[in-house]
Amino acid sequence: MTARILIVEDESDLAAIVTDYVVAAGFAAEVIADGKAALEHAARAMPDLIVLDLMLPGLDGLAVCRALRAFSDVPILMLTARVEEVDRLLGLEAGADDYLCKPFSPRELVARIKAILRRTQGGEAGRPLLQIDEAARSIRIGSHVLDLTPSEYHVLAAMLRRPGMAYSRTQLLDIVRRDNLDVNDRTIDTHIKNLRRKLAAVLPEVEVIHSIYGVGYRVDW
Numbered sequence: 001m002t003a004r005i006l007i008v009e010d011e012s013d014l015a016a017i018v019t020d021y022v023v024a025a026g027f028a029a030e031v032i033a034d035g036k037a038a039l040e041h042a043a044r045a046m047p048d049l050i051v052l053d054l055m056l057p058g059l060d061g062l063a064v065c066r067a068l069r070a071f072s073d074v075p076i077l078m079l080t081a082r083v084e085e086v087d088r089l090l091g092l093e094a095g096a097d098d099y100l101c102k103p104f105s106p107r108e109l110v111a112r113i114k115a116i117l118r119r120t121q122g123g124e125a126g127r128p129l130l131q132i133d134e135a136a137r138s139i140r141i142g143s144h145v146l147d148l149t150p151s152e153y154h155v156l157a158a159m160l161r162r163p164g165m166a167y168s169r170t171q172l173l174d175i176v177r178r179d180n181l182d183v184n185d186r187t188i189d190t191h192i193k194n195l196r197r198k199l200a201a202v203l204p205e206v207e208v209i210h211s212i213y214g215v216g217y218r219v220d221w
Contacts, residue, residue: 002026002027002028003027003028003048003049003117003121004027004028004029004030004047004048004049005022005027005028005029005030005047005048005049005050005051005113006029006030006032006038006041006042006047006049006050006051007019007022007029007030007031007032007050007051008031008032008033008035008038008050008051008052008053008056008061008064009031009033009051009053009079010033010034010053010055010056010057011053012033014102015031015033016031017106018051018106018109019031020106021106021107021109021110022051022109022110022113025110025113025114027113030047033056033057034056034057034058034059035056035057035058035059035060035061035063035064036058036059038050038052038064039059039064039067039068042068042072042074043071046072046074047074048074048075048117048121049074049075049076049077049113049116049117049120050068050074050075050076050077051077051079051109051113052064052065052076052077052078052079052096053078053079053080054078054079054080054081054082055080055081061078061079061080062094065078065094065095065096066094066095068095069094069095075097075116075117075119075120076095076096076097076098077096077097077098077099077100077109077112077113077116078096078098078099078100079100079101079102079104080099080100080101080102081101081102082101093134093135095134095135096134097116097119097120097132097161098112098115098116098161100112115161115162115163115221118163118221119131119132119160119221128141128142128143128203129141129142130160130221132157132160132161134157137150137153138153139153139156139157139160141199141202141203142202144202146198146199146202147198148195148198149194151176151191152191152194152195152198154175154176155172155175155176155188155191155192155195156195156219158172158175159209159217159218159219160219160221162219163219163220163221164218164219164220165218165219166212166215166216166217166218167216167217167218168215168216169188169189169216171216172188172191172216172217173187173188176188176191192209192217195209196208196209207220208220208221
């Protein structure tokens with residue numbers, strides 16, 4: 001069945017471009033320019049994923065996101081021109097599954113949509129549903145909630161949001177330092193080792209985290 005994407009964006013030119021790429025990727029797309037109207041539409045006919053602009057007239061994207069989370073776990077990819085860390089965190093804590101800053105590549109947007117749908121509708125090759133709960137700081141694979149430390153959660157959640165992307169140890173160190181910990185390259189390797197062990201307990205036949213020689217690590221999902 002074709003996934004239905006609701007694009008909530010008041011910039012008509014951008015909405016048209018996003019729609020063209022989403023449709024070209026094989027999805028069905030619908031555009032609504034107003035936050036309140038989008039919320040009412042979703043309540044009547046929930047799409048498979050919502051691309052949600054942060055700055056909307058009337059009801060803004062954060063308010064729409066929070067309202068949606070009161071009755072639905074529909075995947076939400078938030079768009080914004082704000083690049084500050086606080087805005088990114090606000091979006092995720094409101095319940096967004098991912099966050100993309102303007103200007104962005106429409107191809108990257110489509111790649112993000114596909115990655116989110118793989119996680120929320122079940123991975124390829126019969127892999128179970130994967131859910132990242134930002135509010136609870138937890139990751140669920142099928143019926144199993146992974147027993148993760150805060151640093152392990154941040155590392156794995158970041159990599160799962162960008163499947164196929166190679167992360168350097170420096171990038172992973174920056175992620176772990178959100179916890180204000182004194183960490184080094186060895187710490188990252190320890191986290192990866194522990195994550196592999198915990199993932200293998202749930203997915204014994206699947207290698208989720210790959211080592212990339214001379215670069216770092218990559219997650220495939």
